[in-house]
Amino acid sequence: MTDFIIIGAGLAGIVMAERIANVLGREVLIIEKRDHIGGNCYDFYDDKGILIHKYGPHIFHTDFDEVWTYLSQFTEWNDYQHRVLGYIDGYNVPIPFNLGSLHQLLPEDLAGKLESKLIKTFGYDVRIPILELRKLEDPELKYLADFIYDKVFLNYTKKQWGVEPEELDPSVTARVPVYISKDDRYFQNKYQGLPRNGYTQMFENMLSSENIQIKLSTNSKEVIKRDGDKFLIFDEEFKGKLIYTCKIDELFNYGFGELPYRSLDFEFENLNQEYYQEIGTVNYPNDYNFTRITEFKHLTGQKAESTTIAHEYPRKYVKETNIPYYPIPKKENRDIYYKYKMKGDELDNLILIGRLAEYQYYDMDEIVAEALKTFEEKIR
Numbered sequence: 001m002t003d004f005i006i007i008g009a010g011l012a013g014i015v016m017a018e019r020i021a022n023v024l025g026r027e028v029l030i031i032e033k034r035d036h037i038g039g040n041c042y043d044f045y046d047d048k049g050i051l052i053h054k055y056g057p058h059i060f061h062t063d064f065d066e067v068w069t070y071l072s073q074f075t076e077w078n079d080y081q082h083r084v085l086g087y088i089d090g091y092n093v094p095i096p097f098n099l100g101s102l103h104q105l106l107p108e109d110l111a112g113k114l115e116s117k118l119i120k121t122f123g124y125d126v127r128i129p130i131l132e133l134r135k136l137e138d139p140e141l142k143y144l145a146d147f148i149y150d151k152v153f154l155n156y157t158k159k160q161w162g163v164e165p166e167e168l169d170p171s172v173t174a175r176v177p178v179y180i181s182k183d184d185r186y187f188q189n190k191y192q193g194l195p196r197n198g199y200t201q202m203f204e205n206m207l208s209s210e211n212i213q214i215k216l217s218t219n220s221k222e223v224i225k226r227d228g229d230k231f232l233i234f235d236e237e238f239k240g241k242l243i244y245t246c247k248i249d250e251l252f253n254y255g256f257g258e259l260p261y262r263s264l265d266f267e268f269e270n271l272n273q274e275y276y277q278e279i280g281t282v283n284y285p286n287d288y289n290f291t292r293i294t295e296f297k298h299l300t301g302q303k304a305e306s307t308t309i310a311h312e313y314p315r316k317y318v319k320e321t322n323i324p325y326y327p328i329p330k331k332e333n334r335d336i337y338y339k340y341k342m343k344g345d346e347l348d349n350l351i352l353i354g355r356l357a358e359y360q361y362y363d364m365d366e367i368v369a370e371a372l373k374t375f376e377e378k379i380r
């Protein structure tokens with residue numbers, strides 16, 4: 001048996017495997033429940049030949065030089081800059097809500113006045129979380145904050161999470177701040193793009209070492225057994241490092257209760273036309289049961305006669321029935337997570353990493369950064 005076993009072939013597991021195999025020159029086994037690698041970043045060509053993201057749109061963006069340099073060893077990038085429009089009051093306006101959105105939705109004299117006031121109060125090229133903007137006392141800015149809150153955040157968040165924005169950690173809505181600028185990009189990071197030949201191809205390049213073995217379609221629950229502070233893997237005592245990237249509550253048999261998640265359903269549709277919408281993603285905060293429609297060709301830059309779109313429907317998460325896409329950032333949930341984490345910390349040979357194992361609403365670049373750091377600190 002190898003000295004390193006990784007549970008989960010998502011981004012965290014793949015980075016760890018790549019480092020162990022290529023930097024240490026050691027053997028590593030990855031065990032993956034699904035029949036493919038890549039976790040929720042997995043992409044593939046659908047039966048009409050369109051490259052799509054099976055688990056929803058993934059746009060890579062980062063300010064971390066080391067993360068960009070690291071991944072660029074395994075892929076080139078397509079220079080895509082993500083833009084999102086929100087369908088509000090019959091208009092498609094830039095999201096994050098910016099000065100352009102303001103002028104599209106409000107009468108010109110009022111919009112001009114509010115723009116000057118915003119710039120005077122905060123400066124230009126500044127991002128303000130909506131929950132911060134709502135604390136202002138100035139009546140005109142308060143009016144604007146309430147307007148944006150009602151039109152952009154309130155109903156979208158109720159659909160996406162099943163609760164109101166205030167019931168979640170403020171970091172959730174702060175991901176999409178109000179932007180005092182005319183820059184209409186969704187992300188303003190130093191680096192942005194999609195792997196030129198897709199995420200799955202990039203992952204295959206990362207996993208190409210002969211030191212890496214991957215066992216797909218294998219449920220970790222059937223492979224890992226706990227015996228006190230020991231792990232049995234395939235019924236043998238495992239003395240190496242177990243790198244676990246899946247649900248931490250499941251690893252400890254839900255002993256402290258279930259960690260809640262939010263799930264999604266994607267409805268894919270191929271249309272016999274070149275493009276469906278003008279841009280990669282259109283959000284529908286207030287209308288319909290879905291939150292957004294993504295058209296993959298805008299993201300990937302693929303040229304083809306037909307196009308594939310995905311409607312995104314938020315769902316309640318039910319253990320072992322659907323996919324735990326999002327941890328729900330709230331203090332009471334973090335409290336449960338810490339109980340599991342303390343238990344994990346007692347086990348010397350266990351490393352917990354990734355969105356599910358750390359119960360963190362991580363972006364892709366944060367996972368890569370975390371995995372590179374964990375490799376240096378706990379493995380190398």
Ligand code: UDP
Pocket residue numbers: 086095152153154156157160172173174175176283285
């Ligand atoms: N959000 C919103 N309206 C929007 C876009 C985002 O209310 O038009 C809120 C919503 O609560 C969402 C959060 O901001 O869950 C984070 O949005 P992001 O686009 O980062 O979510 P992700 O792409 O991770 O699903």
